[in-house]
Amino acid sequence: MLDQPSPIREGEALDQEALQAYLRQHWDGFREIEGIQQFPGGYSNLTYLLQTNAGEAVLRRPPFGANIKSAHDMGREYRVLSKLKPVLKTIPQPIVYCEDEAVIGAPFYLMERVEGIILRGNLAKQLQWAPEQMRQISESAVDALAALHQIDIEATGLIELGKPEGYVGRQVEGWIKRYYKAETDKVPAMDELAKWMQKNKPADGPAGLIHNDFKYDNLVLGPDPPHNIRAILDWEMATVGDPLMDLGTTLAYWTEPKEARLMPLAAANLTWLPGNLNRQEVLDRYAQQREIVIPNPVFYYVFGAFKIGVIVQQIYYRYKKGHTQDPRFANLLQAVRYFGQRGRVALMADQVSGQG
Numbered sequence: 082m083l084d085q086p087s088p089i090r091e092g093e094a095l096d097q098e099a100l101q102a103y104l105r106q107h108w109d110g111f112r113e114i115e116g117i118q119q120f121p122g123g124y125s126n127l128t129y130l131l132q133t134n135a136g137e138a139v140l141r142r143p144p145f146g147a148n149i150k151s152a153h154d155m156g157r158e159y160r161v162l163s164k165l166k167p168v169l170k171t172i173p174q175p176i177v178y179c180e181d182e183a184v185i186g187a188p189f190y191l192m193e194r195v196e197g198i199i200l201r202g203n204l205a206k207q208l209q210w211a212p213e214q215m216r217q218i219s220e221s222a223v224d225a226l227a228a229l230h231q232i233d234i235e236a237t238g239l240i241e242l243g244k245p246e247g248y249v250g251r252q253v254e255g256w257i258k259r260y261y262k263a264e265t266d267k268v269p270a271m272d273e274l275a276k277w278m279q280k281n282k283p284a285d286g287p288a289g290l291i292h293n294d295f296k297y298d299n300l301v302l303g304p305d306p307p308h309n310i311r312a313i314l315d316w317e318m319a320t321v322g323d324p325l326m327d328l329g330t331t332l333a334y335w336t337e338p339k340e341a342r343l344m345p346l347a348a349a350n351l352t353w354l355p356g357n358l359n360r361q362e363v364l365d366r367y368a369q370q371r372e373i374v375i376p377n378p379v380f381y382y383v384f385g386a387f388k389i390g391v392i393v394q395q396i397y398y399r400y401k402k403g404h405t406q407d408p409r410f411a412n413l414l415q416a417v418r419y420f421g422q423r424g425r426v427a428l429m430a431d432q433v434s435g436q437g
Contacts (some may be wrong), residue, residue, distance in 0.1 A: 136170065173312050328375075
């Protein structure tokens, strides 16, 4: 079940000759590329496996058709990895960064390949792990997130990644702006969540390191034991600010069994498999690990659901504009509606309980 690459999707090939010439100048010990394949998972940045004389490496580049000047900042992600590597043992070693778009059509970077199991949706029918093993994996994931949020950003210099002051407000307004910039169809639930968040923003909590996309398919596991987290991937959106906003995104990704039956995209996050912690258990364990009380968990969950809806909407927008022909993107509007409805249901439940 080790994560394996596949043949490169049509229209997403790399210029191997130009790439090889560049790497000969910038990667010590490199001479030639022996093969290139593509990792099939993910809906945003593209990830390739390079087999070379110097060993295997993973190449990350923005998706074709993306506005790389405002998002998909490969240089920033490379710098984040470089800063985190001395602090977190679960960070892949960065190798080289290229900002010259002339090489393969976009900036890119290389990092070491960390072999292991990545819990992608297509493994659901293959996994033979007992519920006890899945519970250990879910506990390890929550503990890793809590530990990440407790890193001393001042002592490590990670404070340089962002501006913590006003983080909650900037995130709310920023994701609302991104949503309406990429809007293709009216989704009333997303409109409702946007208005509610603007009226119910909490004050910033103590600042910490934020991954911003912490979920199962960004973790490299085991394989023996499977709950051993070998690497945390996809640091594109990492910054510093209120870690509870990060927790909210993870909670929104954290799919439970009845939800997995409703939405294939949500089912890709294998937290719905028997044995996994449910969302309330995730919330409780996280708070226990950090020894904190979370005053308004519904807000952070609603923010996470809205944010994921926006990310999906941005991908769907590129598909509608013809910037990508990936057939997986054709029905993503359903996922936008789904995450909007998830946030709306949370609001309704909170209001009924008298806590909202």
